[in-house]
Amino acid sequence: MKKQDITFGLHAVEAVLQNSPERVIEIWVLQGRDDKRLIPILEIASQWGVSVQYASRKALDDKSAGGQHQGVVAKVKAAKILNDNDLHAMLDGTETPFLLILDGVTDPHNLGACLRNADAAGVQGIIVPKDNSVGLTPVVSKVACGAAEIVPLYQVTNLARTMRSLQDKGIWIAGAAGEADSDVYQASLTGPLAIAMGAEGKGLRRLTRESCDSLISIPMAGSVSSLNVSVATGICLFEAVRQRLAK
Numbered sequence: 001m002k003k004q005d006i007t008f009g010l011h012a013v014e015a016v017l018q019n020s021p022e023r024v025i026e027i028w029v030l031q032g033r034d035d036k037r038l039i040p041i042l043e044i045a046s047q048w049g050v051s052v053q054y055a056s057r058k059a060l061d062d063k064s065a066g067g068q069h070q071g072v073v074a075k076v077k078a079a080k081i082l083n084d085n086d087l088h089a090m091l092d093g094t095e096t097p098f099l100l101i102l103d104g105v106t107d108p109h110n111l112g113a114c115l116r117n118a119d120a121a122g123v124q125g126i127i128v129p130k131d132n133s134v135g136l137t138p139v140v141s142k143v144a145c146g147a148a149e150i151v152p153l154y155q156v157t158n159l160a161r162t163m164r165s166l167q168d169k170g171i172w173i174a175g176a177a178g179e180a181d182s183d184v185y186q187a188s189l190t191g192p193l194a195i196a197m198g199a200e201g202k203g204l205r206r207l208t209r210e211s212c213d214s215l216i217s218i219p220m221a222g223s224v225s226s227l228n229v230s231v232a233t234g235i236c237l238f239e240a241v242r243q244r245l246a247k
């Protein structure tokens, strides 16, 4: 298991400091940078006794492997990897679960954007298969703008089995698929719910699709056949939010 990781970008570094300050080992800030947005980061770092070093742009570019670091990079202890047991422990204390399943998303920008959408929609956790999915990389954290520190990501060994265990707990699973007959605006998305999204190229795998209780589509008016997975995720989650608030 990885022991240390890198997080970069203003929102991502501030979020890890705010939510898990004990994980932050050291912070590097671009020397000569006079940016008000750094103030909360420096304040929280000082409050928790986290060492802050000033470094050149080249050093920060190297530490972030060329990422968009916005003048701040943190060395952090790797986050605990959450599994099926953690998922069920969370569900046992959750009244009306609202979950997102991502069936094999591999692009860190897409996972980061889905985490951001999930946080904004009030999703309690994202479930992904352990294999053939991107995990919590530095790029994911940066794109998630802090949401990677808030929304738990559960990495499960057998997604179909986990889906069955969700259904046993009374959670309805709606899978998003462009060719589904029922559209997202007519589906009922209230109550205990998990929305399952497919991967960038292949969509939902056959077994995942067959494990869903219903399939929903987002009507497409133009000529392209599908939306980017993070855009489709945002639409499905916020239609569910709309219905849940209207109840």
Ligand SMILES: C[S@@+](CC[C@H](N)C(=O)[O-])C[C@H]1O[C@@H](n2cnc3c(N)ncnc32)[C@H](O)[C@@H]1O
Pocket (backbone or CB within 6 Å): 175, 176, 177, 178, 179, 196, 197, 198, 199, 200, 201, 202, 203, 204, 216, 217, 218, 219, 220, 225, 226, 227, 228, 229, 230, 232, 233
């Ligand atoms: C880029 S799409 C995958 C396209 C893939 N060729 C397919 O056949 O599903 C990634 C995921 O976003 C969701 N998605 C994209 N467009 C959608 C739409 N119009 N309706 C419902 N879900 C959609 C689905 O979950 C899909 O698996």
